[in-house]
Amino acid sequence: MEKRITDHPVLGPLEDVKKVTIFVDGELLEAREGEMIAAALFANGRQYLRKTVKRHEPRGIYCAIGRCTDCVMMVNGVPNVRTCITEVQEGMDIRTQDGLGDWSDGETV
Amino acid sequence: MIQREVVVVGAGPAGLCASIEARRKGAEVLLIDENSRPGGQLFKQIHKFFGSKDHKAGIRGINIGTQLLKDAQQLNIETWLGCEVCGIFDENELWVVCNRDRSVRVKAERIILATGAMENSVNFPGWTLPGVMGAGAAQTMINLHRVKPGDNILMVGSGNVGVIVSYQLLQAGCNVVGIVEAAPQLGGYGVHTAKVRRAGVPFYTSHTVKKAEGVDHVRSATVVKLDPAWNQIEGSEFTVSVDTICIAAGLTPLAELAFASGCEPVYSPVLGGMVPLHDDHMHTSVSSIYIAGDISGVEEASTAMEEGRLAGLSASHSLGYVDKDKFQKEFSQAVGRLNVLRSGLFGQKRLKAKEEIFTKKKG
């Protein structure tokens, strides 16, 4: 079923914007320029964003406004990026985060 | 080090109005928000507001937001987006992280914190599954991002946010299978509740969610009846097939920045929990720090705007930008408008809670 709200009784038709390509766990997906990563994933039917540290349980969004950190993923090699308030960019590499994520790309902590 | 007279943290309705007011009075203002777009929660509020004409009643939140952004632009208010205030040192030095790669220190003569609130959760087995989210999160998804969180949705909580978001979910083309309310009576404004009822959404008062089930995503919710002491009545369970459960269980003021910088806290259950102690000028116990909007007690966008104006007025007055008479006049006007918003069944409780805080501040 279509996830995007293409027409809306108050907000009107969804504006046409440029499309960008993102890679989610290696899969190529289409997103709308300027939208948040989590929104692009939801539109593509993906709501499972990360696994918890200890029990590897699935998590999605909870607050969608950057408060709860439930939605964090690995973005361009950086762990713990809040996908609900981070915009997509052309060619972005987004990965389901397992626990604290993979820190091997950056400085050691 | 960068120096500014007034730094406003948070560009929601409260922060925008505070910036506009302080700038109009002549103060040099820097407005900071961590989002890439200003507006806070305002642009997802597509319903018409209540209040009087002064409060822009009958206008949708989204249009009020557009006007505020225009005003801010015309006044050339310096605005840093994508910048998070991570701490306040020595009562007036802000540590700001911009676009995740640049750390900046800003010294401010006055700080107005307008950081808003975050949604509460209700815990039941399965509440952490993807598909269980705050009602405001679903509102953000449909109205701001134009994406449906799911097709069949159960709403938990019948307060204003619960009923407003339920109606907006219907407008977005989702199916709301029901609204569950633990209390024996409904909690939202009659107008909003009636609209949802007319649309055929069933209300289940004295009910709660017992559990949510699903493997990697919610597939069903089990609802159970509560006795007058709020105990679950065994045998009364029924299961609904849903892919989304929205939780509208109130908001908690986002006051960490204030508390970490030394603002004295005060507990107010009516206003959402711990808030920074403040007076009717929106002044906290730290001389350089003012607050406005949900951080000072959860209310609505219209009260947030009025409080923002008050904080902007008070801060610029304390800097010498407004003479005493003009200040007194505008102050009483703003308080008058706030009192109108804080009337009625729900408003009066908030007014009383606010007054208790003001009295405590006077000490």
Ligand SMILES: Cc1cc2nc3c(=O)[nH]c(=O)nc-3n(C[C@H](O)[C@H](O)[C@H](O)COP(=O)(O)OP(=O)(O)OC[C@H]3O[C@@H](n4cnc5c(N)ncnc54)[C@H](O)[C@@H]3O)c2cc1C
């Ligand atoms: C998701 C959600 C939906 C809501 N929907 C409704 C509704 O439909 N109807 C209604 O009457 N009320 C609603 N409310 C209540 C709402 O909070 C008020 O209506 C109003 O928006 C409060 O305004 P504010 O300016 O205090 O906070 P907000 O509008 O929340 O603005 C605060 C801003 O500060 C930013 N911020 C916070 N901390 C920092 C920091 N450290 N650094 C930089 N920026 C920061 C935030 O990202 C945000 O942009 C909702 C609240 C939430 C959280």
Ligand code: FES
């Ligand atoms: S969903 Fe809460 S921070 Fe993103």
